[in-house]
Amino acid sequence: MSTTTAEAPKKNRTVLDQHGQSYELTGRIGEGGQGIVCTTNYPNVLVKVARATTEEKRASWTNKIRALMRQPLEGLPIAHPLALITQPQPGYVMELMDGLAPMTELMQVATDSLMSDDGLSGYVKTGGLLRRLKMLARLARVLAQLHGRGLAYGDLSPANVFASQSLEYAEVWLIDADNVASQSRDGQQGVFTPDYGAPEILRGETGINTLTDSWSFAVMAYRILTLVHPLKGDVVLEGAPEREEAALRGELPWVDHPVDRSNALSIGLPREITLNAPLRALFERCFNAGLNSPGERPSLSEWADAFEAATGHCDQCESCGSTFFYTPKQTCPFCDHAQDKSRTILLQEYRYMPPDLLREGLTEDVPESLIRKECWTRTGKALVLSVSPAELKTLPLGTSLYADASPLCTVQLAKDGLWIEPSAGARISLQRASDDKVVAVARRQRLKSESRSGVSFWLHLGAVEEEHVVWRFNW
Amino acid sequence: MGFAKYQEDIVSRYVGDFAMRPTQSPVSPPKAPTPNTKNQSDQRTKKMSSLKKFAVATPRPLPVIVLADASGSMGENGKIEALNAAMKDMVSTFAKESRLRAEIQVGLITFGGKAQMHLPLAAAHSVAGFAELKAEGVTPMGAAFDLARQLLEDKDRIPSRAYRPVLILLSDGQPTDDWEVPFKALCDSERAQKATRLAMAIGPDADEAMLRDFANDAEAPIFKAHNARDIHRFFRAVTMSVTTRTASQNPDLSTTFVVPPPDDDALDLDFQ
Known part of the structure; x- marks a missing residue:
């Protein structure tokens, strides 16, 4: 021996x-x-x-x-x-490329830090809110494309998703493609990772499909952002493991259920600061209606749109370095620091339809005032511009074709003013709301910091006589 | 200010250069649009807390309790050395596991001369190391069963929120004390009944009947170790069965406790 x-x-x-x-x-x-x-x-x-x-x-x-x-x-x-x-x-x-780490690592660093005296520093040093949103946007888009090819991923969990260890990147790679299956193979495979498996898989009712992927993605996203599990409320965390099993099988309401607070959760990062309203609405659909009706869950492309749009709504704290969702108050929710308001501007998207086009097909009795009002439609899309430049395209962030859309101009907020640089061939003009004056922007130009006085401006991305996108902001 | 710089400033053109207005103007935009507050929460300021107030869930403990024979006979043929090394490997693997779902805890009860809590139940990642086992004395297994039962029933050491424990019994000989009553009391205790119980018989002198009674996994009969390497293989399999509880699970592939055969052990990898 x-x-x-x-x-x-x-x-x-x-x-x-x-x-x-x-x-x-x-x-x-x-x-x-x-x-x-x-x-x-x-x-x-x-x-x-x-x-x-x-x-x-x-x-x-x-x-x-x-x-x-x-x-x-x-x-x-x-x-x-x-x-x-x-x-x-x-x-x-x-x-698989070098220099990648599973997303469990980033979750563990943030969790350990909160359990020790380091508080939120682990969350911030692994990229904070913005990098998390970017990685989840990317992951959702990849899964949406996979679903678009008629395939389901299967065993989605943070252990199978790898991200770059460098904070500059938010790319993701999936490993363990073993369970990728065409949806017609439903019911064949019940593979899952504990905490991430959809309730119907745990109950043994179905195998993997795109709807179970959607569940696993939502659990992962919720945990990465808030550091808590959507089905593990206080009663589950304090209770016996059998109660946790029941919760994961879908027998208890989710922690942020709007009415039934029986499984409410008193800990974790506040959802008010880690999720914006569109994301909260998607989580609510997934974990409430979609808990036991898989068809109610948002699709991965809905998730991708919402996460991509969310990446355009973040500001960075000058004091603690956290990234956070912009609010008009401009206060960092992670450290209460009041931001210098000149560091950030909010751009809101409108579509402009010239009155001549609107009038086509209308009868003579439609009043001119109504037509002039209908020229402008607010799309609800917004973009927060702070330190890094933003590319404005024919489509806003948070639409599936954004990546392929052609850029129209780049805007950058610098110390000396707001720089506007038209892309080649684009017809850009700027309109001042106070007196309706319009100038063409033919090359890289700026609005001076000294002239900033809170006046509304409208940045027209297109020929005035054609339908086009307009971004509104105050300067 | 040079002329070029003056030209760069769009606002200055509003002031001085009316000639640059395009011939066609868009319709006046709607006045005083409401700011986009729809996507934002307005209660956040009320809920805002300083960094330290955020709490996260402590992971649920997953206790792994090893009852190990450290009697004199374990000193032969490198058995105790193999056991020490295998335990150390297991604890260090556990220490590296993710603690997002479960915190693996390890406790070691030894019976060699006297029964004692050699390593009190503690989170694997906080175990800095433990004193090597020394093979000496008789085999007071009954006393060890009592210690194990007390530990299992102690809600302070194993809270009710803990995952069901894993109990591992390994021995190379016959008990030397009065073991039947403590054995029955342990096996009948509520928590031990829920626990996963695995057993390893080391060498030909082990009390296989008793070990078989202890093990409760119908598909995993007691494992018989013939040499020191087998002790390693057993602990590897134990480690795997514990760690895969939180990893990907596939009902198609058996996740029952199986010690892979030695010659066919491609997964038994030692990296240099």
Whole structure:
């Protein structure tokens, strides 16, 4: 008998793929019920080895991966199988960039910090509210695209979502594509991660589908932003584990239920400061109506729109560095600091329809005053401009085609004024509300800081005689 | 101010340069539009708290209690050394686990000469280390069962919100004290009945019948260790079965407690 610990260093294990390529396994980055994900001697190449114990299970797992390799995952940031590992255990090879960490890490840092004396510093130093919103917007968009291809992700949890460790980036990558399935395979797979599985999966009623993805995404988003679980109110947290199981099966109301406060929660980051009204409305739909009626849950593209729009509503505190949702009061809700109001301006989007176009098809008796009023439509979209420049496009942030929309101009708030730079070919003009004067902005120009006096301005992004987008702000 | 700079300022043009007005003007915008406060909460200022007032949920404890034989016979063939190393590996793996859902706690009761709480139940990530076990004396398993039952029933040490505990019993010999009554009392206690109970028989002299009675997972019969390496394999499997409780779960793949066969253990990876 001998002990393993006293043995000379062993060699790392080597595995072979279907093309005969060998990989040396050099470290372990993740481990779950289905297998273990290892780094290899090649940069950015990972290998997942299955945890199948019988010949039959190995064969079925291999078939599943083979099927997955035929799914249309190209172009999405999802680490998917590139080659099958055949020796000595089934597995697959995938690519993933370096310098990424699972989102559990960011949640743990923020939670540990609040449990210690460091308070919110962990939340802020992992990117604060704005970076979280950006990552969730990105994740929702990726999942919406996956759903658009007729596929469901399956086992969504913060352990499967990787984000850059650098705070400058808010990109996300999904790993563990094993469970990606076409929706027609409903009921086949009941895979889930505790706390993130949809109630109907826990009750054994269905397998994974886009609606269970929507649930898992919402739980993840809520936890990342507020650091608490939407189904674990005070009675659940203090109660026996059986009560937690019941709550996760959908037997108790959610913590922010508007009427039924039986599972209310007294802790966590206040939802009033971590969620804006559109996000709160989506969470309410998902966790209240959608708790036991999956069809009521918001789709991932609704989530993506709301999160993208929310990323345009943040300001950054000059004092504590937190990012927070802009309010007219301009006070940082994380530290009570009153912001210098000149640092930020709020832009609101309108659509302008020229009266000549509106008049088309109307009878003569429509009064001119009504037509002139109807020229302007407020879209409800807003943008908070503070330190970083913003690109104004034909569509506002929070619309699925924003990424592909053509830019019309860039606005930047600097110390010396508000700079407006038209994009090539765009026809931009600025109108002053006090006297209706209009000037064309043909090149990079500014409104001087000295001339700031709270007057309304209208930035027209388009030819005045055509329908176009207008952004209103006070200067 | 140079001319170019003067030209840059749009406002100054309003003042001095009427010639630049375009020929066609848009209709006057609506006057005094209401500010967009719709998306914002107005109660936030009332609820605003200083940073320190925010609290988060403490994770639910998941107690893992090991009852380990440290009698004289464990000193043979490197068994106690293997046990020490395997325990240490397990605790350090637990310490690295996410604590967002559960906080894995470890307690170690030993019986060698006398039964004692070798490592009081504590969060794995706060365990700095523990004194190595030394194999000596007789096998007072009955007294160890009493200690385990007292620990399980103590609501201060294991609050009612804790996840159901994992109890692990390992031994290489026969009990030397009066064990039947404490054994029955432990097995019949409410919490021990809910607990996951796993057992390992080390070597040919272990009391397999008793260990079999202790283990309560129908699909996981007691594990028989023939050498020190088997002790490691058992603890790896225990570690896995505890950590996967909070990881991804798939009913298609068995998550029952299975110690993988040694020759086929591709997941048993040691990285250099």
